[in-house]
Amino acid sequence: MQPNDDILMQVTGMIKSLAPEHPEITGETDLVADLDFDSLKVMKLLEQLEDRFDISVPLNLLPRIRTVEDLTLQLQRIIGEG
């Protein structure tokens, strides 16, 4: 599955608002290694994305999410199921 450009743009926009010190966000950006996101920040990001797309992201999926693209693809899958 390829990341949907519109969803990827919304995800990167939201990450930028939470990490303004990192203006260069790409699909390969690693949330923890590159952005220093701790678990609280990851949960805050997820809550905002869940509200934006009116979905719930099960916590079980978190181990599969490392990069911005991973996150985008998981959101796409859930939105597609909805």
Added chain:
Amino acid sequence: MAIFDKFQQLLVTRQNLAAHGLATVNVVMEKLLSPTEAIVNGRRTILAGTNNYLGLTFDPECIDAACRALHESGTGTTGSRAANGTYSGHVALEQELADFFDCRHAIVFSTGYVANLGMIATLVGPGDAVVIDADCHASIYDGCTLSRADIIRFRHNDPDDLDKRLRRLGDRAANALVIVEGLYSMLGDRAPLAAITAVKARYGAYLLVDEAHSLGVLGDHGRGLAEETGVADQVDFIVGTFSKSLGAIGGYCVSNHPELDLIRFANRPYVFTASPSPSVIASTRQALAALRARPELRERLWENARRLYQRLQDLGLRLGPEVSPIVAIRMDSPEAVVRWWNALLARGVYVNLVLPPATPDGGALLRCSMSAGHTLAQVDQIAESFAALPAAGDSPGPAA
């Protein structure tokens, strides 16, 4: 990567905290003097972080009951009830719990952690959804993980967010298990249970309430938040522990669902854990009887809680959102919290130190838990020890 490499960050964190004088994990209660006092570092210390809400750990009748059981039935059961059989005390305690909660069925577990682990992992499974308050205890998260159900968090104490989460589940909501706590262990705030039961009823979902910190604390009979809120008949499962108000160790689940007795046999953490020892069962039964017969314990607990909360509020400290036997002092800086924790211990007051990520909002906490066993003089001494602390940078410290 070697299997131990992942612990290096813990080592760094521990070394950083040690540089601030932290010794919390090394605190040894050299001698217990009472439910509220111990010798620590050779010094008489008030215990203000024990969850010993009713102060029953040294109750003479509980101790006598435990001693009798030791002599009559031995030190341990040496195995699970599924393998080694049930002792009469296990059955008696289950009947007494069912009677106390006015429920038809009860299961006793060996710890509160196992109670949550076993109940959640057995009630839901792959393909199901479990919808939990974000601030739920680790045992609830671990039970959810073991279940392999989809784990969905809703914002802490936010019934509207719960509603959204259930709506998004569509048809699956009718089989979803919602989990909240009566009193949240870190900040001592209650769940908005009337609103939560209304939401879960709208979707036909099931509700499990963990009353670990509210048993013996809330409700006219001390049954917990479900009783206090008047919604006990709308709660499917109540889980709790014997290790707080009942002064022992163990856990329970009570329910009106007849399937609870079947769940017992499918419940791997229950089936494969050694059952509670006879002395633990005996002291727990006696403590439950004391909880029922002595409502003045609850009144004294709340008197102490109100007094400490007021005194600390008057000092300008940032506290949890409501008066409760859990009095949490919220701070931003872990280093400042560590300094205060050490200063309190040096003054002979032991409280709990809570650092991120165990805190709800990423801050740091000093957490006091009040007991019916505290005297008013002890409560005042705890408050005066806080008043004597130096200002702590990020916090409106007492001496600021």
